[in-house]
Amino acid sequence: MGERVIPLSPAQIRSFRRALLSWYDQHRRELPWRRDRDPYRIWVSEIMLQQTRVVAVLDHYARFMQRFPTVQVLSAARENSVLAAWSGLGYYHRARRMHQAAKVIVGERGGVFPRSAKEWLDLPGIGRYTAAAIASIAFDEAVAVVDGNVERVLQRLFGDSTGMEATWQRAEEVLDDERPGDFNQAMMELGATVCMPRAPQCLICPANSFCRTRGVEAAKPQPARKRRDVCYGLARRGDSVLLTQRPPGSSLMAGMWELPSLAPEAVNGHVPLLRVRHSITDTDYRVTVYAIPEESRGSGRGERWFTPKQYERLALTGLARKILSKVAG
Numbered sequence: 505m506g507e508r509v510i511p512l513s514p515a516q517i518r519s520f521r522r523a524l525l526s527w528y529d530q531h532r533r534e535l536p537w538r539r540d541r542d543p544y545r546i547w548v549s550e551i552m553l554q555q556t557r558v559v560a561v562l563d564h565y566a567r568f569m570q571r572f573p574t575v576q577v578l579s580a581a582r583e584n585s586v587l588a589a590w591s592g593l594g595y596y597h598r599a600r601r602m603h604q605a606a607k608v609i610v611g612e613r614g615g616v617f618p619r620s621a622k623e624w625l626d627l628p629g630i631g632r633y634t635a636a637a638i639a640s641i642a643f644d645e646a647v648a649v650v651d652g653n654v655e656r657v658l659q660r661l662f663g664d665s666t667g668m669e670a671t672w673q674r675a676e677e678v679l680d681d682e683r684p685g686d687f688n689q690a691m692m693e694l695g696a697t698v699c700m701p702r703a704p705q706c707l708i709c710p711a712n713s714f715c716r717t718r719g720v721e722a723a724k725p726q727p728a729r730k731r732r733d734v735c736y737g738l739a740r741r742g743d744s745v746l747l748t749q750r751p752p753g754s755s756l757m758a759g760m761w762e763l764p765s766l767a768p769e770a771v772n773g774h775v776p777l778l779r780v781r782h783s784i785t786d787t788d789y790r791v792t793v794y795a796i797p798e799e800s801r802g803s804g805r806g807e808r809w810f811t812p813k814q815y816e817r818l819a820l821t822g823l824a825r826k827i828l829s830k831v832a833g
């Protein structure tokens with residue numbers, strides 16, 4: 505190993521590890537993917553948790569595991585069913601790549617999961633963070649992880665901001681080699697529940713005595729969110745509703761189903777059926793839904809009628825699912 509890049513002595517690093525792990529043992533959240541070390545369950549949770557908060561993942565995770573309890577079931581599923589189970593979580597490329605990776609694991613590896621981070625990296629949808637997270641948590645490989653939470657904790661602990669490569673090196677240096685999976689989860693848990701972006705809870709932080717900043721200059725200004733107004737039409741025929749499929753080449757949510765969109769000028773003066781708010785990545789949408797006559801649509805390319813039973817299992821966009829749960833029950 506090269507020169508150390510963290511300003512703590514070896515004894516201080518050992519104390520830091522002990523303090524953090526003991527805090528984690530007492531305070532960690534009981535989460536469904538922490539009940540055992542099944543690589544399939546951990547892999548699914550790690551993919552869902554990318555860019556998504558734990559509370560938003562919990563219900564989806566439970567439903568997904570019920571529907572696809574093993575990698576064999578997932579690999580044999582149709583992509584549409586996987587997307588349907590993912591509906592509402594966003595970033596659908598994650599589900600597509602996970603499905604592709606399941607086919608590789610079952611078809612080319614006889615259903616045996618990779619063990620090392622290096623091997624995990626060969627699978628679709630697996631980057632440096634995810635490979636290290638799965639290998640350390642499921643197989644105890646001594647590899648560190650850096651996600652947004654870990655990066656922030658390390659920056660605050662050491663009072664400076666380094667480049668990404670140096671941050672990974674720092675994470676490797678503080679890593680506890682005997683309990684790497686728990687240590688990685690403890691660092692992420694600390695960032696998520698104590699050393700939070702806006703209001704770090706330094707008084708109750710197990711790393712307090714090792715920390716250079718203790719919350720000073722902790723809050724970074726958040727980028728302003730964008731706002732957009734969008735309109736959709738709801739056409740009904742009996743209990744069926746008309747849905748339209750996004751083009752396969754769309755950069756966002758390709759191939760998924762949604763309500764037909766309407767130009768705002770086309771609905772001037774009409775009374776809305778429903779207004780909802782919806783956020784996707786950095787944009788907040790103000791969504792207005794209008795009733796449209798049954799005969800006005802239905803022959804367009806990619807448009808079809810679906811009963812509630814059918815669209816429940818369809819790869820709907822999260823927004824379409826939200827609207828339908830409010831108006832077409």
Ligand code: SF4
Nearest residue numbers: 699704706709715719
């Ligand atoms: Fe973060 Fe405060 Fe803990 Fe430092 S003492 S790691 S700033 S919560």
